[in-house]
């Protein structure tokens with residue numbers, strides 16, 4: 059009898075947030091009184107089919123243990139690495155012996171606090187029957203420009219077929235491990251799991267998601283994320 063694939067989650071939270079700046083790493087910045095990482099974790103914990111959430115932390119992180127979500131029995135921590143793909147690979151190692159190759163792993167950025175429950179469900183529903191897996195993504199809406207060294211627009215790039223890669227990204231445990239190992243072997247730094255999976259020669263499914271599933275990258279993104287969360291709370 060075929061075993062049912064189970065679901066696990068990984069949250070890379072070991073970054074330094076260099077583009078954001080700020081006094082505390084951006085994943086601990088507060089939005090409506092709650093750290094960004096808490097919002098990200100709560101959105102995953104709201105999905106009862108996720109068995110455990112492994113959070114990859116920077117060495118000597120002392121803030122994580124103080125989050126309410128750190129006490130949740132489904133949440134555990136590991137030490138991340140100096141690149142995002144290394145942090146994710148370490149979290150996958152923490153699941154060794156529990157996750158089976160055919161199980162699903164959802165990887166969600168610590169810096170994305172606005173994941174809607176409906177998007178998480180849509181991703182799981184779209185990808186569950188797929189051999190490869192996929193990611194939430196949003197079609198590019200703006201006109202795209204190729205800038206030159208003088209800060210001028212050299213040309214317009216067609217946006218046809220272009221998507222913004224969001225998270226969660228959902229892949230089979232065995233396939234994602236192989237993809238990240240290949241990345242490490244080739245010394246290729248990737249900024250999402252789908253890039254690593256593409257290196258295996260397979261094509262992740264693009265699952266249309268909400269454009270307001272924003273990542274906090276620069277300081278101005280904090281206000282945007284706070285406004286999105288406040289608007290939802292008001293509903």
Ligand code: CTP
Pocket residue numbers: 069070071072073074075076077078085114138139140141142143145146167168169170273274275
């Ligand atoms: N991340 C990680 N380990 C790293 C680098 C990044 O776990 N070595 C995580 C970040 O904590 C974040 C997510 O990957 O949740 C997305 O990365 P990004 O937005 O680039 O965050 P930072 O790397 O922290 O920011 P920056 O690139 O501006 O330094």
Ligand code: MG
Pocket residue numbers: 073
């Ligand atoms: Mg980074």
